Amino acid sequence: MPRLTVTLPGDLVEEVRARAGRGGVSSWIAEAAAERLGRERLAAAIAEYEGDAGPITDADIAAARARTAWQPTARRRKPPAA
Numbered sequence: 001m002p003r004l005t006v007t008l009p010g011d012l013v014e015e016v017r018a019r020a021g022r023g024g025v026s027s028w029i030a031e032a033a034a035e036r037l038g039r040e041r042l043a044a045a046i047a048e049y050e051g052d053a054g055p056i057t058d059a060d061i062a063a064a065r066a067r068t069a070w071q072p073t074a075r076r077r078k079p080p081a082a
Contacts, residue, residue, distance in 0.1 A: 020028035
């Protein structure tokens, strides 16, 4: 696997190390980067859609939820490693 060296502020390094726990800092940062990239791809897809079809409205969202029976839930996060 390719390697990458990054420089982070000291307080951020300590917090990442504390939260990474047994999984390791590299895995924790890889997961964080994947999540960020996923959000950026989704934002780009939404922007492209809205560029073609116009802004997504609250009514559009309500209609989509009604069709799929999807309801938002609180996002579950893993507790920090002890």
